[in-house]
Amino acid sequence: MxxxxxxxxxxxxxxxxxxxxxxxxxxxxxxxxxxxxxxxxxxxxxxxxxxxxxxxxxxxxxxxxxxxxxxxxxxxxxxxxxxxxxxxxxxxxxxxxxxxxxxxxxxxxxxxxxxxxxxGEKVEGVQARDDIERIEAMEEGERLSFWLYEFSKCIKCYGCRNICPQCFCDTCTLEEGDLVKRGVLPPEVPAFHLVRAFHMAGRCIDCGLCEEACPANIPLRTLYRKVREGVKGLLGYEPGASWEEKEPLGYLGDGRYEIPERLI
Incomplete structure (x- = not known):
C-alpha cells in the first residue's frame, strides 16, 4: 500500500x-x-x-x-x-x-x-461459463420462459444502467416514453432489457457491476456475457482488450472492416 x-x-x-x-x-x-x-x-x-x-x-x-x-x-x-x-x-x-x-x-x-x-499480486483468472451453459442447455421454450420470468422482476430502477461504465449517452433511449412507458412496472418485457443488451454488444467489459447493483437479482451479467461472446465469436472483437482495435459495430461500412464470410 x-x-x-x-x-x-x-x-x-x-x-x-x-x-x-x-x-x-x-x-x-x-x-x-x-x-x-x-x-x-x-x-x-x-x-x-x-x-x-x-x-x-x-x-x-x-x-x-x-x-x-x-x-x-x-x-x-x-x-x-x-x-x-x-x-x-x-x-x-x-x-x-x-x-x-x-x-x-x-x-x-x-x-x-x-x-x-x-x-496486490497477480493471480490466475477464472475461466467459467457454467451460467451460460446452463441456459444454453434449455429447450428454446424453456429458455424464453426463463428470461421472461427474470425480466418480469424488474422494478425499472435503472441501477444497471446508472452503474455501468459503458452507459455514457447524454440521453438514454430507455427513458423515451414511446419505448418504455412511464409509471408501468415491470417495463416492457422483453424490450427494455433486450435494447440494453444490444447497446452492450461490443462494449460490455464483463465487470459484473450491473448484476451486483440489481435489487431484483436478475442475472444480467449472464445475458451480457452471452452477447459479449457472440461479438467475439462472430467479429473477433473483445471490448477493452486493445487500444488499437476499434469497436466493429462503430464503423461497419467504412471500408476498414471485412464482414466474415460466415456472416454473409
Missing amino acids: EELRKRVKELLEKGEIDGFLGYRGSFPYLFTDPADLKDLEVPSERYPLPKILISLFRRRPEGRFGVLVRGCEERGIVELVKNAKLERDKVMMIGVACSKEQASSCRCPKPYPDVPVLY
Whole structure:
C-alpha cells in the first residue's frame, strides 16, 4: 500500500496530475492534497471509477487525472477512449490486482490490468461459463420462459444502467416514453432489457457491476456475457482488450472492416 501512496504523492507533488481518483475508506474520493493520501485504500467494494472520470472531465476538461484501476476498470477506460468520452493522454492509470478470492467471486478471467500493478499480486483468472451453459442447455421454450420470468422482476430502477461504465449517452433511449412507458412496472418485457443488451454488444467489459447493483437479482451479467461472446465469436472483437482495435459495430461500412464470410 505504501508503494501505491508514494507513487500517487509523487504525481501530485510534481504536478503531473491535478487529482487522483481512488478510494477513501470504501468510497470513491478525489485526492488533490498529498497529505490526505494516508487515507487512500483499496477496498473490496467497487464503484464505476471510469464513469466518474467522465463527470470529472466535464467539469475540468483541461485537467489531467490519475485513477486506480483493476483489470475491468482498465478495459472500461480503453473503451471510453475509443468512444471519445475520455482522452488517453489525460488519464494516468495506477494498477491494482484483485485477490484470488475476489477473482473467484467475480469469476474474472483477467483480474489485473496491463499497466504496472502497485498493489496486490497477480493471480490466475477464472475461466467459467457454467451460467451460460446452463441456459444454453434449455429447450428454446424453456429458455424464453426463463428470461421472461427474470425480466418480469424488474422494478425499472435503472441501477444497471446508472452503474455501468459503458452507459455514457447524454440521453438514454430507455427513458423515451414511446419505448418504455412511464409509471408501468415491470417495463416492457422483453424490450427494455433486450435494447440494453444490444447497446452492450461490443462494449460490455464483463465487470459484473450491473448484476451486483440489481435489487431484483436478475442475472444480467449472464445475458451480457452471452452477447459479449457472440461479438467475439462472430467479429473477433473483445471490448477493452486493445487500444488499437476499434469497436466493429462503430464503423461497419467504412471500408476498414471485412464482414466474415460466415456472416454473409
